[in-house]
Amino acid sequence: xxxxxxxxxxxxxxxATEPCVVSGEQIDASKDVITAVCPGYxxxxxxxxxxxxxxxxxxxPPRPDGYASYFGSKWYLGPNRTQITxxxxxFYKTSSEEYPDGQFxxxxxxxxxxxxxxxxxxxxxxxxxxxxxxxxxxxQISFYTSRCKALAGCPExxxxxxxxxxxxxxxxxxxxWQVLCEVREWSLELSAPSVDTTSVAxxxxxxxxxxxxxGGSSEFLIDRTCLDDEEENGILLMKLLLLTEKGCKAEAxxxxxxxxxxxxxxxxxxxxxxxxxADILITQTAVNLRPTEIVAGTAQFVTTGEIRLLEAIPT
Numbered sequence: 001x002x003x004x005x006x007x008x009x010x011x012x013x014x015x016a017t018e019p020c021v022v023s024g025e026q027i028d029a030s031k032d033v034i035t036a037v038c039p040g041y042x043x044x045x046x047x048x049x050x051x052x053x054x055x056x057x058x059x060x061p062p063r064p065d066g067y068a069s070y071f072g073s074k075w076y077l078g079p080n081r082t083q084i085t086x087x088x089x090x091f092y093k094t095s096s097e098e099y100p101d102g103q104f105x106x107x108x109x110x111x112x113x114x115x116x117x118x119x120x121x122x123x124x125x126x127x128x129x130x131x132x133x134x135x136x137x138x139x140q141i142s143f144y145t146s147r148c149k150a151l152a153g154c155p156e157x158x159x160x161x162x163x164x165x166x167x168x169x170x171x172x173x174x175x176x177w178q179v180l181c182e183v184r185e186w187s188l189e190l191s192a193p194s195v196d197t198t199s200v201a202x203x204x205x206x207x208x209x210x211x212x213x214x215g216g217s218s219e220f221l222i223d224r225t226c227l228d229d230e231e232e233n234g235i236l237l238m239k240l241l242l243l244t245e246k247g248c249k250a251e252a253x254x255x256x257x258x259x260x261x262x263x264x265x266x267x268x269x270x271x272x273x274x275x276x277x278a279d280i281l282i283t284q285t286a287v288n289l290r291p292t293e294i295v296a297g298t299a300q301f302v303t304t305g306e307i308r309l310l311e312a313i314p315t
Contacts, residue, residue: 009255009275010180010218012236015247017041020170024066024075024163027053032158033140038170040247041141042239043134044151046174046229051126052143053164060123064112066165076162079118080109130173131159141170148226177253178232182221184296188254188276189215190307214278214303216254222287222295237299240282249304252280273312278303 020038027034041047053061053076060079067078071087080099083089093099093108100109100116109116114125131143132150143159144150189195195215220234227233240250257274284300 009253009258010183010186011177011253011255012180012232013177013251014236014240015040015249015251017045017172017247019172021167022170023167024053024165027161027163028140029161029163031140031142032155032161033136033142034161035138035140037139038141040243041133041135041170041172043153044147045133045172046130046147047133048128048130048171048173049143049168050128050171051166051168052129052131052159053162053168054129054143055160055162058121060112060118060121061162061164062114062124062126063164063166063168064114064116064123067112074163075165078112078123079116079121080112082118133170134158147229151224151226174229178230178236180218180220180236181225181227181231181233182223183234184219184221186218186254187216188303188307195302211304212302213305214307215283216301216303218299218301220297220299222297234297234299237282237301238285238287238297241285241299248281250280250282251277252301252303253277273310275310275312276307277310278307279305 017040020036020041022034022036022038026036051063053063053066055061061076064078064080066075067080068075069081070091071077071081071084071089077084082099083093083097084091092110093105095105098104098108098118099112100118101120103109112123114123116123131145132147134142134144134150134153136142136153142150142153142155143161144157145159149157192213192215195212218234218237220237222234222238225233240248253275254277255273255275280301280303282299282301286298288296288298
């Protein structure tokens, strides 16, 4: 049996991405990027960083134990050592030099510490911060303060990175489910024998064919619209096709009824929603570039595991 959806909703949940550990050696401060390759992360992803070495207005970078202690180091020279501008400078603060604010000469602190203030700017302690990322053609990652800026990837909007020693970790953040916008229609086949599994065997091997329970397709428009975290466009389906291992699977909801009525409403319609839910693998995509029409795409997929028909009350 096939189910056709026109005007319904297609909602996807990507397979969870693994946390990515980045070392200070992978920071390119001249370009404000990190050169670490983090599989499964895409431009526009909302992420959490436990201690990003970023230079924010009014603050020094966090993690002062990764600051440099001498002139000419590749690491960031903190305010505790700013008096050193050559190899012949005095290593300690003089009576006219201070660190932190108000502590001069012998009373000055030798090491930089979280909470210290110098020139009115403060050294923050490490804490979790959230950013949106852009992944360029080389796999380099840059950080932004909004999703739209991250999708555009303009160098002038990047968060200012500083070379600091030590590791920090990127972790996925944001809503699990995303509504696919500008989907023209979708179809879902609930019978596995009706699905062509040739492309499944070519991509994942014959063993995966035995897991197929159904399949279908989706037609969508292709554009560069900036959407909220809860929304995504058809490019998501195109990206899933390129993955063959971790991250290639997605959980999908095929909504047929999205009524949104409160429980107890006195009317002839039954309250609640109606949708199918299943795990899918994208097996093929095609793009239509006719000059007289909007750029459109088609994605073919198979479902693996149970296909569930769910009825939900408004929440």
